[in-house]
Amino acid sequence: MSTAPEKFVWTAENEKAAQAHIAKYPEGRQQSAVMPLLDMAQRQNGGHVTQEIMQYIADYLDMPAIRVQEVATFYTMYNHKPIGKHHVQVCGTTPCWLRGSDDIMSACKKKLGIEKGQTTEDGMFTLSEVECAGACVNAPVVAIDDDYFEDLTPETMAELLEKLAKGEDVKAGPQIDRQTSAPFGGPTTLKGDKGEDA
The missing domain is CATH 3.40.30.10 (Glutaredoxin)
Incomplete structure (x- = not known):
C-alpha cells in the first residue's frame, strides 16, 4: 500500500510545508518539528513510517536517529506497518x-x-x-x-x-443528541434569565 518512492524524499509541496514547520521554532531548535514532520511523512508514504523515513527526518532535522525513533515508537499516532484506507x-x-x-x-x-x-x-x-x-x-x-x-x-x-x-x-x-460535552439532559447551571442558577 505504500506510495513511497524507492528512496524517500519530500514532495515539493511537503518540502515547503516542512520548512514552514521548522520556521516556527527558534534557531537551533529545529528538532522540535519532529512530530509534524513524522506525521507529514507518514501521510506521504500512504499511512506508515519506515526506518528509512525516520533516518531521513533525523538527517533533515540534524538530530540523532534514535531520538526520531523514540518519538515515532512512543506515540500510537505513528504506524510502523501499512494500514488500511x-x-x-x-x-x-x-x-x-x-x-x-x-x-x-x-x-x-x-x-x-x-x-x-x-x-x-x-x-x-x-x-x-x-x-x-x-x-x-x-x-x-x-x-x-x-x-x-x-x-x-x-x-x-x-x-x-x-x-x-x-x-x-x-x-x-x-453520536447521540448531545451538544459538545454537555451532560446528558443538557446544561444544568446558569439557566436563569439573569444568569443565576435555576
Whole structure:
C-alpha cells in the first residue's frame, strides 16, 4: 500500500510545508518539528513510517536517529506497518473502558472480521486499540482516520463501519443528541434569565 518512492524524499509541496514547520521554532531548535514532520511523512508514504523515513527526518532535522525513533515508537499516532484506507482506533483507557470500549472493540471485530492489529483482506480497515484519545467526557471514543466518534454504542459503531465500507459520509463527533460535552439532559447551571442558577 505504500506510495513511497524507492528512496524517500519530500514532495515539493511537503518540502515547503516542512520548512514552514521548522520556521516556527527558534534557531537551533529545529528538532522540535519532529512530530509534524513524522506525521507529514507518514501521510506521504500512504499511512506508515519506515526506518528509512525516520533516518531521513533525523538527517533533515540534524538530530540523532534514535531520538526520531523514540518519538515515532512512543506515540500510537505513528504506524510502523501499512494500514488500511480507514484506521479504526478504539480508545481502551479507563474512562472509555468504564463506558463500554470493550463492547465497541467487540463490535468492530465482529463487523470487520478481524482482530486488533489486523487489516481486512480488502485493505479497507485496520483495527487498533490506543491509549487515551483525550475526549474522556464523551466516552467511549473511537478515532477513525483524523476524526473522533464519541458516545458510541456497539450498534452505532457497526453502523459507522457499514457506512464507511459503502463509501458513505459519516458524521464525526458525538453520536447521540448531545451538544459538545454537555451532560446528558443538557446544561444544568446558569439557566436563569439573569444568569443565576435555576
